[in-house]
Amino acid sequence: MSDEMMSLEQVKEYYGQTLKSSNDLQTDACCDPSGMPNHIKDVLRNVEDEILARFYGCGSPIPHALEGRTVMDLGCGTGRDAYVLSHFVGESGLVIGVDMTDEQLAVARKYEQSQAKRFGFEKPNTRFVQGYIEDLRSLDIADNSVDVVVSNCVINLSPNKKEVFQEIFRVLKPGGELFFSDIFADRRISQELQRDPVLRGECLSGSLYIEDFRRMLRDVGCLDYRIVTSRPLGIENDEVEARIGMVNFTSATVRAFKLDSLEDICEDYGQVATYKGTIENSRHRFVLDDHHVFETGRPMRVCGNTAAMLEETRYAEHFTILGDRSTHFGAFDCSPSTNNPTSASNDEGGGACC
Numbered sequence: 001m002s003d004e005m006m007s008l009e010q011v012k013e014y015y016g017q018t019l020k021s022s023n024d025l026q027t028d029a030c031c032d033p034s035g036m037p038n039h040i041k042d043v044l045r046n047v048e049d050e051i052l053a054r055f056y057g058c059g060s061p062i063p064h065a066l067e068g069r070t071v072m073d074l075g076c077g078t079g080r081d082a083y084v085l086s087h088f089v090g091e092s093g094l095v096i097g098v099d100m101t102d103e104q105l106a107v108a109r110k111y112e113q114s115q116a117k118r119f120g121f122e123k124p125n126t127r128f129v130q131g132y133i134e135d136l137r138s139l140d141i142a143d144n145s146v147d148v149v150v151s152n153c154v155i156n157l158s159p160n161k162k163e164v165f166q167e168i169f170r171v172l173k174p175g176g177e178l179f180f181s182d183i184f185a186d187r188r189i190s191q192e193l194q195r196d197p198v199l200r201g202e203c204l205s206g207s208l209y210i211e212d213f214r215r216m217l218r219d220v221g222c223l224d225y226r227i228v229t230s231r232p233l234g235i236e237n238d239e240v241e242a243r244i245g246m247v248n249f250t251s252a253t254v255r256a257f258k259l260d261s262l263e264d265i266c267e268d269y270g271q272v273a274t275y276k277g278t279i280e281n282s283r284h285r286f287v288l289d290d291h292h293v294f295e296t297g298r299p300m301r302v303c304g305n306t307a308a309m310l311e312e313t314r315y316a317e318h319f320t321i322l323g324d325r326s327t328h329f330g331a332f333d334c335s336p337s338t339n340n341p342t343s344a345s346n347d348e349g350g351g352a353c354c
């Protein structure tokens, strides 16, 4: 068996056999629901208990403006996020959950009819597919067919992350969004630690060094990504902490768009963006990332990349953008302090932008 296959089998075993519920996890990688927006908490109250009990995510990768969209959840597990997304895309949308582990998918599939009923839909708008996130082609997911790809604490587990990002950017439509929560490391982690089944399964030793993540996105043509939220990860297990050494982990939610127009640093074209306040559940402000919080009706100077993220994506109808790229004024200072005093922020270093 190849190293890659062995790693996948190890992870399957961890999520199919070893863990029986979120309580079995050995770190606090799982997110604390108290920080979750109310509109998501409200939907979770309408999700089956068995699904919730086997949630192993590390964030809440549920973006706005989803109605009628096709969303794919990579490593959907028992389907917590997939069902929240199912509510937000509505009956005219579709959620495709992909996972490789039978036991996880069995729980997700068990509730397809009852969840649709709970949300008031005539028939399910979900599809749970067994397969590998490194190879969506073999699941017949066509090029340019998905509006939004989400994932919650899964990509770190993949033994071939390059293939995962290639597949994501293949299946996304132009202007489509990758919105995912995951664990990132402040350095590359040794192969030996990566092979440890517990450290790997707990979403630690497979985590991407943040600069390698930036490079992987660059290699699939994505020159800018944005950190939406982030928090340092506490490892509340002495044994695990002793084994992992000096590596510092961050749990972050990140967004990136499939856009040809992004540049590798922020450039100033004198553009201004104003949020119209028209996104459901986000009437007063729209948070693009940890230092771009658009208050409704308040014009904000933006770099060319931010303008593209707002006007060449599904967010376009919710923004007025003044200006284009016809005149260049040099590099744009997009740092949190200069750009947005009301930022949602935390102090994690940003993406390629800012």
Ligand SMILES: C[S@@+](CC[C@H](N)C(=O)[O-])C[C@H]1O[C@@H](n2cnc3c(N)ncnc32)[C@H](O)[C@@H]1O
Binding pocket: 008, 011, 012, 015, 054, 055, 056, 057, 058, 074, 075, 076, 077, 078, 079, 080, 081, 098, 099, 100, 101, 104, 131, 132, 133, 134, 151, 152, 153, 154, 157, 158, 159, 203
């Ligand atoms: C940490 S759990 C997260 C599950 C789910 N996203 C959640 O938030 O509860 C990781 C999930 O990803 C799946 N997974 C890991 N690597 C995978 C891969 N390469 N292809 C498909 N599924 C994978 C596992 O089977 C498991 O269900």
